Amino acid sequence: MPQWQAQFIAHSRPCAEGDPAPYFRKSFTVEPDLVRATLYVTALGVVEPYVNGTRVGEDILAPGWTAYRERLGVNEYDVTPLLTDGPNALGAIVGEGWAVGRLMWSGANHHYADRPALFMQLELAYPGRTAVVPTEPSSAPTKATDWQVGVGGVRANGLYDGETFDARLEPPGWSRADFIPADWGPAIRYDWNLDSLELRVQPPIRRIEELPVAAITTSPTGYPILDFGQNLTGWIRLILDNPRRGQDITIRHAESLTPEGALERETNRTAKATDRYIAAGEPRETWEPRFTFHGFRYAEVEGWKPNRDAVRAVVIHSDMARHGWFECSNPLLNRFHANTVWSMRGNFVGLPTDCPQRDERLGWTGDLNAFIPTATYLYDVRGVVGSWLTDLMIEQTRVGNMPRSAPLVDQRPSQPTALWGDAIVNVPWQMFWEYGDVDVLRRCWRTMCSFVDEVATLLDDHDLWSTGFQYGDWCDPDAPPREPGRGKTDPYLVAQAFYARTTAQMTQIAGLLGESAAADRYAELDARVRAAFRREYVSERGIVKGETSTGYALALCFDLLDAGQRAYAGKRLNSLMAGRGYTISSGFAGTPFIADALMATGHLDGAYKLLLQTDCPSFLYPVTMGATTIWERWDAIQPDGWLYRTGMTSLNHYALGAVSDWIHRVVGGLAAAEPGWTRITVAPRPGGGLTHASTSHLTPLGLAAVSWALTGGEMTATVVVPAGATAAVRLPLHPEDLAVTVGPGEHTWAYAAQVQ
DSSP states (O other), rough: OOOOOOEEEEEOOOOOTOOOOOOEEEEEEEEEOEEEEEEEEESSSSEEETTTTOOOSOOOOOOOOSSSTTTTTEEEEGGGGGSEEEEEEEEEEEOOHHHHHHSTTTTOSSSSSSSSSSEEEEEEETTTTEEEOOOOOOOOOTTTOOOOOEEEEEEEEEETTEEEEEEEOOOOOTTTOOOSSSSSSSSSSSOOOGGGGGEEEOOOEEEEEEEOEEEEEEEETOOEEEEEEEEEEEEEEEESSSEEEEEEEEEEESSSSSSSSOOOOOOGTOOOEEEEEOOOOOSSEOOOOOSSOEEEEEEESSOOOOGGGGEEEEEEEEEOOOOOOEEESSSHHHHHHHHHHHHHHHHHHSEEEEEEEESSOOOOOHHHEEEEEHHHHHHHOHHHHHHHHHHHHHHHOOOOOOOSSOOOOOOOOOOOOOOTHHHHHHHHHHHHHHHHTTHHHHHHHHHHHHHHHHHHHHOTSSSOOOSSSOOOOOOOOSSOOTTTTOOOOOOHHHHHHHHHHHHHHHHHHHTTTTTTHHHHHHHHHHHHHHHHHHHBBBBOOBTTOOOHHHHHHHHHHHSSOOOOHHHHHHHHHHHHHHTTTTOOOOTTTTTTHHHHHHHHOOOOHHHHHHHHHOOSSSSSSSHTTSSOOOSSSTSBTTTTTTOOOSOOOOSSGGGGGGGHHIIIIIIIIIEEESSSSSEEEOOOOOOOTOEEEEEEEEEEEEEEEEEEETTTEEEEEEEEEEOOOOEEOOOTOOOOOOOEEEEEEEEEEEOOOOOO
């Protein structure tokens, strides 16, 4: 870690909503014998750094969002090629970002700071010495070599509401050494704890790809509407030929259109999601926002009639490596899986969020907890999720119990809840299972204990978690439209079931960490919690109280029933699903487990009927309605094409895509049998009329893959095992139910299939 000589600097007055972004600059001299120049940059807000008029790095929306008071990421850049002997200049634009701008539906801003502030430290290494150019307050009167602050083309710049850029106001060459500011003022010191600074550990947010316009239509109001064919997270780049000076172009973003072809902005809630560009009148002008982002598929343009070559959608997210793939013979299921990938991409923007479009975009614990097995399969999430876990632990210490989101800006009191609170146990556990690194468990151990021990004190005299707020089976399709927590399943049944899963995990984690006393304590607690669940919620025969799909699925998947009860419960679950035509009847808590519960009790056919159902509500219904991401609600868009107006209807919400984990493990047939994938299970279970499927995953040891195809009564299966691993292979539809163990390399089988 460098020794910080810099300070935070800012404009002399606080920032009001809609104020322009501050521009900072300073001139300095470079001696002829420079060896290396390293620039360290961060901000309260989001920063775009410059050296001698050149934008530094490819990171966007830096430093992202963390628990700023305790940890604020610093980016490090080698800027040696950008410097020359003699006069040089540093510059930066700092937008409001998460630190200053409004967050959440309450409209409150200034959660961390009352104005954007900049931190820069340039280290110039010469033979035998180092010179430092830091951000520091300007002296009075201001000298040309002092840090100065002014404004330019970036006007309003909120994350929710969008960015306004007036190209007429952009000072030419403002970050070059020869620029002479006419009306800039001195930068002042902005007090901030420098102990919070750390070199960035999570992957940067970057422009990942660009999408062309798929179609241009006209709204009922006469404005062009751009359709990019994909719900995405990012913004639009404009290319203008010969715009008139002062031409005012407004871009309004939305996830969907009404059946009448108008922009449907209900899912944005109070987020204006509107960008404006005011042209300078140059022969060609190219612009894209840099201090905001939107969740959208469609954009309505006012003040300009674009053609397809003049606009691009810029897709942004954390720069994670793709690790998992899936494809099969059913195009609807392929689209569903692609939707899951797109929703994950759109919600991993610095941290795992719930949605990218509305006045929220928070790091909710419950959403990631439901989705984490799928997330670890699809992408390398160690950086993003590891950073988020650090913030979760920080916030737990700060507020005294497990928060519902991290970083935490929600001022409502926190309290322990199922699925949301126990993310502190299950998310690290799933990370350990994927990557085989016990350090994530060790790092989170104290906070895990804090949560589990707190809930233990809340159990009643019958060892039941029976009081306090619970989210229950959030977004059960049968819940009242504006009360998504009032699902069919008793929220305390959900809480008790998840707590049983958590205590079992804690027993295993304690053993792995050598915490023998804790292992014994949590084993005893686990036994009590499970016994209490059975007494309160399960009949002797195996009927789960309330007879809901979520209740049965949790009881089955969390091993809360004895052998005899399991068979009956599985039969009842399948009967319940059949009675609804295998449409969905569960929310965030139950959905990840329904297919597993059906399969584990001998109802694979029922699991496939559930997976491939297209009637509403179902996994594939949104696909039939043109969805390109996972919806927050099963019926977010009604069969008549109108959005379900509930006040909480995101069309880009990955949580209900958690069934993709089952798709990878069962349809594709690939799963880890031990942490870190040193032992692999290959056991595809064809069904649902599928004739082929393939999945591959870049494990910590290398690529593992499975593909199978059923053609004319012959089954072929190919398995790839990475070096250092073995795979237990159970061949699908084999007449002898053959199971073999194979080592590294590619293995292929062909045989007459025993069609069921």
